[in-house]
Amino acid sequence: MNPAPPISVASLACRGVTFSYAPNTQPVLNEVSAEFPAGTITAVVGPNGAGKSTLLRALLGLVRPQRGEATWPEPTPGQNVADMPAGVRAGRLVYIPQRLSPAFGFTVRELVEMGRHAAGAGPDSGAIARAMEHARVGELAARSFDELSVGQQQRVGLARALAQLDAIEGPAALLADEPAAAMDPLEATHALTTLLSVARAGRAVVVVLHDLSQVLAFCERSLLLDARGRVAAMGPTPEVLTPRALESLLGLPFDPASVGGRVVTLVARVRAGGTESAP
Ligand SMILES: Nc1ncnc2c1ncn2[C@@H]1O[C@H](COP(=O)(O)OP(=O)(O)OP(=O)(O)O)[C@@H](O)[C@H]1O
Ligand SMILES: [Mg+2]
Structure with a gap:
């Protein structure tokens, strides 16, 4: 994998995004600030219900945060995506939803x-x-x-x-929500390699993944979202995806597994009947 390019101004971003689906309920996203640079794949990792899909919807302008905003760099820098007409958004932001409709x-x-x-x-x-x-x-x-x-x-x-x-000539971002979750390992590898080439063509790519080996292999940056919809960490994947951070995020101890001196995955320490720390 090539080193991550420097943060570009042509980034999809969000600042202080707080979002609840209903009034007077706990926010699903809590003060989320993040930047998704052009030319880079960023993984979004977190437990079920953390708000990963909701974060993608906020970045796509499909839901409007009660506080903060998701922004796109053109035609006006810092353009609020929720204010862009749907047709304009579809000419810049591309979505692979977690579940495809019938x-x-x-x-x-x-x-x-x-x-x-x-x-x-x-x-x-x-x-x-x-x-x-x-x-x-x-x-x-x-x-x-x-x-x-x-x-x-x-x-x-x-x-x-x-x-x-392919039909978008200017800057674009691809937001993919567990795009390979049901694929076999060969198909998943092809799909993620394709996402990597989309990033290498200069697009910002944001991908929700649960498979940590896929995050380590394909995503130069990672955002960890905790169970309360807060950013637990964001940065280069090797710095962010550590056993300690994962244990705190997912509630399980993890061990790094290396091949040729390179960490290729993090393995949850589980045993039949529960986790190692279970009584
Ligand atoms: N349309 C909705 N209306 C009300 N609550 C919702 C809606 N969609 C999601 N939620 C709630 O928001 C929270 C975050 O959901 P979200 O789908 O963003 O989680 P996720 O991190 O993508 O989880 P998963 O890993 O299971 O896909 C959950 O508690 C969920 O029940
Ligand atoms: Mg989801």
Whole structure:
């Protein structure tokens, strides 16, 4: 992996974002400030319910924080994404949601074409074919999305995102919510390698991941979100993803596992019937 590029001004960012789904309830996001530089993949890691998906929705302008804001650097620096019309956002911010909705019989090719339309671009069969090939769904093109396996459906989500990104000429960010969670190790590796090449093409990439080996292999920066929706740490992954930080975040002891002197994953110390620290 190349060293992380310096923080660029062309970053998706959020400042002091506090968000609750309902009045008088505990905030799901608590004073979250973060920067997601162009050209970099940033992992978002945290326990179930920490607010990772909600953070992505706030960065996409799909929910409006009660305090603070998510910002995009153009056309006006510090532009509040929640104030950008949906069509303008779709020409800059690309989303792979955690759960893809039922597609009412649309084929894979039709769904991938929708990515292009979202970015305001006209039909281009070459671009659609390229996106499907990169996401390894070419053979599924004529199949109905609803009939695919979950891992195959996730590849379609990636293909649609690639088609949308391909149609965006200026700065863009890709926000992917557990995009490979149902994929087998080979497909997950392909998908994350593709996200890395999206970052290397100058896009900001934000990806929610639970698999720590994937975070270590693909993400130069990490944001740890704790159970109360606060930033527990943010920075270069090797500095942030430590056994101590993970134990505090996830409530389990972790051991680093190295290959050739490089930490490739962190292994939770569990045993059948509970954790090591259980009575
Ligand atoms: N639409 C909603 N309305 C009300 N509460 C919600 C809604 N979506 C999420 N929540 C709540 O907000 C909190 C954060 O949810 P979120 O989906 O952001 O967590 P997450 O970190 O993505 O979890 P996971 O790892 O399970 O995907 C949870 O307590 C959840 O119950
Ligand atoms: Mg989630």
